[in-house]
Amino acid sequence: MGAAENKQQQLNKKKKKQNQTQKEQQKQQMQMQMKMRCLSCEDSVIEEHQAILEELQNCPKPLDPKAQSRLQPMASFGPLRRPAWKTARRWLGDGVRGPRFTDVEGHLQKAKEFFTKPALSYPEYKQQCESLRLFAFGGVCGGCVLSLFLFPPKSSYWATWSPWQWAQYVGSCFKAAPALFATEKIETVSYQSILYPQRKVSATVPPASTVQSSPSKPVAPPKPRVLFVLGGPGAGKGTQCTNICTRFPHWSHISAGDCLRAERNDPQSKDGELINSYLKEGKIVPVEITVRLLEKAMQKDMAQGKTDFLIDGFPRNLDNVTGWEQVIGDRADVLGVLFFEATETEMEKRLLGRSATSGRVDDNLESIRKRFRTYEKETMPIVEKYKKQRMVFTVDGMQSVDEVWSHTLTKLREVEAVAVYGP
């Protein structure tokens, strides 16, 4: 073999090596481009690219210009890019492939990793956040819908326009509208039957003196409506009840404590002494006595046209609750409990202030503290019981009298709405 031949051989070897490097570089470049594109591609496109790669690998020579031009459009971003709305994974712009949108399990895994596996890179962290966000969003929306369903807002607007009423609207399109004017002569009508047509009319007729009936057609009056008023001693119950009755004359304020004090002061009463001993000790008087006095006071006020009753300071314990159910039962509609909340320090300050003028035997520090204990032990469980039945309308009693009044008004409207539309 001559020197020339040797040189030729070396040249060939070098050329072959050059070809191989060039081919390797081309392959790497293509791989890179395809990797980037695959982030937003469907599996079928990825498979297509895989096939091209294999073709490249098996190709003995570096790509000729023809093959290059065939592969060029594949490698370019433009034509194969998917529209944004079709992109299942979000383009993170950082080379991370997150689970598909529909891959709930994949997202759940990533969301779990947010709490369990520290992310090694920003893109990984971003993906964890994005997966977690899907569940957070779903959870919040679902929670809101469920809570609206379980605890619908107590507003007349909601009661009228909520989605639960839609079926009724559709139905009402096919029914004849009620007559605009009365179709028969009405002898006796209460304003309540106009305002609250949904209210049931009492089966048990209250005392005859309250019934204004025509000789031909007696009309049963509606049941008296009762709102129990509770709160600690000095929370401001009496003050706000007076405000309600001044503004709304159909409401009557009956204070259980006042009834008991009046009975104690009545020299004819056989229970006077017993009541006095209970009041001094801040204890709760047996319900037989209290509920009898309450009923008497209600009957008296109904005779004067009152229809709604604020029963202040009642029911104070379980005995009071059962006594009311046994004696009054469904002869009255209990609308709920108006509950005034205040701290002991504030209530004590108010009661000591009141003691200067009230003349009450229990407005002294010793009795006040005993009343607080009785309230905590016996009355609070009753409030909790009504809370469970979602019958409590709580007023923040810590503000000034005027502010508490404005809050009381809001709550009173809620009571009315619930009475009309239900809880």
Ligand SMILES: Nc1ncnc2c1ncn2[C@@H]1O[C@H](COP(=O)(O)OP(=O)(O)OP(=O)(O)O)[C@@H](O)[C@H]1O
């Ligand atoms: N928001 C208020 N801010 C300051 N003082 C108040 C407020 N509300 C009431 N008071 C005063 O506190 C005292 C107690 O009020 P009130 O008699 O209304 O309480 P109560 O809850 O009915 O008490 P009790 O259960 O002992 O009958 C009264 O002197 C009243 O003027």
Ligand SMILES: Nc1ccn([C@H]2C[C@H](O)[C@@H](COP(=O)(O)O)O2)c(=O)n1
């Ligand atoms: N249901 C009731 C209401 C009141 N009393 C007694 C015990 C109280 O200390 C006292 C004063 O009541 P207040 O005016 O503070 O509401 O009256 C009761 O035994 N049972």
